[in-house]
Amino acid sequence: MMTLKLDRHIAILGGSSGIGLATSRLAAERGARITLGGRDQTRLNAAAAQTGAMAIPVDAQDVSSLAEFFRAAGPIDDLVITLTRRGHRSSRDADHLGLADLAGSFAGKAIATLRAVGESLDALSEDGSITLAGGVTAQAGFAGTAEPAAVNGAVEAAVAPLARELAPRRVNAVSPGVIATEWWDSLGEHRDAALGTFAQRTPLGRNGRPEDVASAILALIDNPFITGVVLPVDGGIRLT
Structure with missing residues (x-):
């Protein structure tokens, strides 16, 4: 069972939808x-209303906006970063x-994620944690996914050095597979046909x-003895 304490403060960037919103609800x-x-702001307020969270608008591609976010958030115990570039299909x-907007792809996820980590440290507890979100393309060999594989790979590759440098803070990442969110x-x-094809391909059948x-x-977040880990959460699709 999870043992999150009542006074634990978790900041979630990318928390207005999808994985970030689900994490907010569960936490x-x-x-x-x-x-x-x-x-x-509209999506953010709606998400916050579902969980009683505090909502702070932030542009994660803007360092000054990130700095203001963490100042406003105040001391935090854990940081979760689930940033993605909405409306952009990079495969x-x-x-x-x-012809691809490679710079935009990296800026919207990998660069924004690393900047968020850097700007968070003054607010983050000395025994806190950071959890990033990469993606299955970084661990698989799917044709047509070189661009997202490079972007997700950049996020996931940062986990080990950050875990070493920021210890005793813990740094980990999840590597999601095909997750049925608004991104699709x-x-x-x-949309439905593509998701159906992926479901059939996944060993768990969904x-x-x-x-x-x-x-x-x-x-x-809850396990105090896990750091430097990239955890696949993909139903085994990386194996196909």
Whole structure:
């Protein structure tokens, strides 16, 4: 069983939807105090209302905005970063990479994630934790995913050196597989067919739910003897 204390303060960047929102809900159910950060004030307020969280707007690609977020959040025990570039589908064949917005892909996730880590340290407890979100493409060999694999790989590769440098703070990451969230809405009418194909391919026979990843995130937060770990939460699809 999770043992999150009633006075534990968790800040979640990217907490207005998907995995971040699911993490907020689950953590609140287990007694944690939550501060959510996101760019869309309307979505952020709606998410905060579901869990009684404090909502602070933040642009994670802007260092000054990140610094203000952590000043406003105050002392925190744990930081969860589930940033993604909304509305951007980065998977593509290799011969189209020359036309891809590679800089934007890295800025929206990998760079924003690392900047958030750096700006959080004055607010983060000396025995606190940081949990990042990479992605299964970093650990698999799926054709057409060189771009997200590189971006997620950058996030996941940072875990070990950060864990060593920031100790006794703990640094871990989850590596989600295909999770049925709003991110897939960018596929429009092809969304359900694509998700169906992935579900058939996954050894467990289904796609993930945000709650599956949220549970893994809280397990990493809760265990005081886990650090430097990238935990796959993908139903085994990386094995296919």
